Amino acid sequence: MNTDNKRDNIMNPEDEGRRKVLKGALGTGVLAAVSSPGFILPALAQGERLVPFTDVPDTFQVRDVRPNSTHYLDTREIDSFLTDNDDFYLVQHYGQPEIDNADWRLRITGMVDNEIELSLADLMGRQAREEIVGFECGGNGQRLFHGLIGNANWRGTSLASLLREAGIQEGAKEVVFFGADVATEEIRGREVDKAFARSLSVPDAMREDNMLAWAMNGEPLPHYHGKPVRLLVPGWYGVANVKWLTQIHVQDTRYMGRFMGRDYVTLKKENVGGVERWVENSVTTMNLKSAVIRVTELGGNYRITGFALNDGTELDRVEISIDGGPWQRAQMDPNNSRYSWKLFHLDWDDPAPGEHSIVSRVIDVDGNVQATQDELPEKVSYWEDFGQFTRTVRV
Numbered sequence: 001m002n003t004d005n006k007r008d009n010i011m012n013p014e015d016e017g018r019r020k021v022l023k024g025a026l027g028t029g030v031l032a033a034v035s036s037p038g039f040i041l042p043a044l045a046q047g048e049r050l051v052p053f054t055d056v057p058d059t060f061q062v063r064d065v066r067p068n069s070t071h072y073l074d075t076r077e078i079d080s081f082l083t084d085n086d087d088f089y090l091v092q093h094y095g096q097p098e099i100d101n102a103d104w105r106l107r108i109t110g111m112v113d114n115e116i117e118l119s120l121a122d123l124m125g126r127q128a129r130e131e132i133v134g135f136e137c138g139g140n141g142q143r144l145f146h147g148l149i150g151n152a153n154w155r156g157t158s159l160a161s162l163l164r165e166a167g168i169q170e171g172a173k174e175v176v177f178f179g180a181d182v183a184t185e186e187i188r189g190r191e192v193d194k195a196f197a198r199s200l201s202v203p204d205a206m207r208e209d210n211m212l213a214w215a216m217n218g219e220p221l222p223h224y225h226g227k228p229v230r231l232l233v234p235g236w237y238g239v240a241n242v243k244w245l246t247q248i249h250v251q252d253t254r255y256m257g258r259f260m261g262r263d264y265v266t267l268k269k270e271n272v273g274g275v276e277r278w279v280e281n282s283v284t285t286m287n288l289k290s291a292v293i294r295v296t297e298l299g300g301n302y303r304i305t306g307f308a309l310n311d312g313t314e315l316d317r318v319e320i321s322i323d324g325g326p327w328q329r330a331q332m333d334p335n336n337s338r339y340s341w342k343l344f345h346l347d348w349d350d351p352a353p354g355e356h357s358i359v360s361r362v363i364d365v366d367g368n369v370q371a372t373q374d375e376l377p378e379k380v381s382y383w384e385d386f387g388q389f390t391r392t393v394r395v
Contacts, residue, residue: 043079048298050076054355054392056145065224068095072147075293078307081151081335081343082132085222088150089238091137092224093259094181094196097244101228106212110176110250113167120214120228123157129211130155131234134341136309138237138264138283141385146291149307151341154232156213160206168202168250175205176255177231180244185258198242199255200233209234209312209339212245234339235312237283237384239264268379278380285311287386288370290318290362295348295393302348302395306330307341308362318344318362322351330360351395359390 044050053076062074071090073083101120108116134151163175179196213232214221221227226243233240239259255261264283269276290308297303308318319327333343344360361370373387 044296045298048296051295051297051302051393051395053295054394055390060145062147065090068092070148072144073149075145075147075149075291075307078293081333081340082217083134083150083152085152085217085219085225088152088216088225089137089140089148090224091139091148091238092181092243094179094183094194096224097180097182098223099180099227099244104228104246106229106246106248108162108166108248108250111169111172111252112163112250113169114165116162116166118162123212123229124214126157126161128155129158131209131211131232132337132340133232133234134307134309134339135234135236135238135241135286138239138383139385141382142389143382143385146293146307146389148238149309149341152216153218154211154213155215155218156211156229156232158208159210159212159231160208162212162248163206163250166250168206171252172202172250173252174199174201174250174255176249176251176257177242177245178247178249179226179242180246194258196242196259197255197257198231198240199257199260200240202250204233207233235310236285237264239283264383265381266379266383267381268377270377283383287311287384288313288362288364288368289386290342290344290360290370291389292320292358292360292391295358297395302351303345304330304348304358305343305345306360307343308360309341310362310364312338313368314338314365315342316363316365316367318342318360320346320358320360322348322358323356327361353395355392355394357390357392359388361388 062072065071065086073087073089104120106118106123130153132153137148140146140148176197176199182193182195184191185194211232212229214229216222216225221230229245230243231241231245260282265280266283267278267280270279286309288310290306292304292306294305295302304320308315318330320330321327328346330344330346336342363369371387376387
């Protein structure tokens with residue numbers, strides 16, 4: 001076994017036991033059932049069938065994972081509470097760099113009292129934390145039937161604890177996270193090498209929920225998902241979760257790289273002090289959102305299933321309307337947690353034969369209601385598609 005593989009498998013006996021249990025549960029689709037007898041698996045039961053959506057074109061298909069390509073889910077076929085590592089969505093912008101775990105180092109630099117350099121073993125030797133976190137791409141939406149999504153159990157090291165150890169200096173404003181993925185960009189007629197990077201304000205970076213993740217669903221972080229270490233910012237769109245992380249830099253100015261200042265920027269019309277203006281915002285925290293993803297039938301009984309996502313604010317309820325009728329409260333999966341995707345379902349009694357429309361909306365404890373498409377701000381680009389998503393199905 002080479003050194004790289006040895007580093008990939010650095011886990012203590014407790015971790016190895018957890019890995020075996022988790023992998024076995026993922027293979028049988030009963031992970032959540034182990035911890036929660038009330039869990040209702042989204043996997044199809046024997047004899048259960050998918051009722052086809054009529055809003056999905058015949059040309060829509062999901063391809064297998066390929067190097068340097070986008071991968072998305074067929075949300076009609078989500079079959080477990082956790083997304084298998086091979087199915088979790090993929091988006092990358094500067095390729096997928098190969099990194100030797102033995103040579104990998106993470107540096108914390110800039111406006112800190114103590115610059116830090118860590119090997120993978122150093123990082124994994126610190127106190128670990130686990131969190132089930134689901135998120136979507138900032139460009140996820142109706143055009144892909146919300147397939148740029150995933151939900152996984154992540155294990156890693158607290159970001160805040162490392163920043164406290166480094167000692168952020170007074171006057172610091174932003175923390176920038178640089179990946180090892182680098183590409184040549186032409187900017188104002190000149191070619192320059194740029195690394196993928198995103199930044200957080202110091203208060204956002206110091207949230208206790210943030211972690212540097214080195215394991216995913218009980219396995220060392222896979223190559224496509226940022227091996228050996230990625231940033232994980234629960235409640236934020238996936239672009240914030242920088243993969244192949246190599247440097248954390250603290251500075252006193254705003255970071256203006258491509259993926260903060262020019263791309264992943266939502267241009268939308270807002271009322272600014274009584275004046276309608278076009279406002280630009282970086283894609284950051286996830287908006288309140290839900291979507292119906294499947295309808296199934298078993299023995300003449302129909303069920304509507306979907307997911308909800310948001311920034312971690314507690315949800316009050318999810319409701320479903322059929323054919324423009326009254327809103328009906330859906331049942332929430334008991335395994336839903338603060339930052340996971342939130343699965344829900346509604347049993348649909350005796351639907352009449354023919355085509356039907358189905359739409360969901362999610363409401364949080366602060367009274368915020370998922371916007372309709374008409375209520376979304378006028379905007380340029382497809383970033384942050386969180387409006388209510390009406391599906392059509394034929395019974």
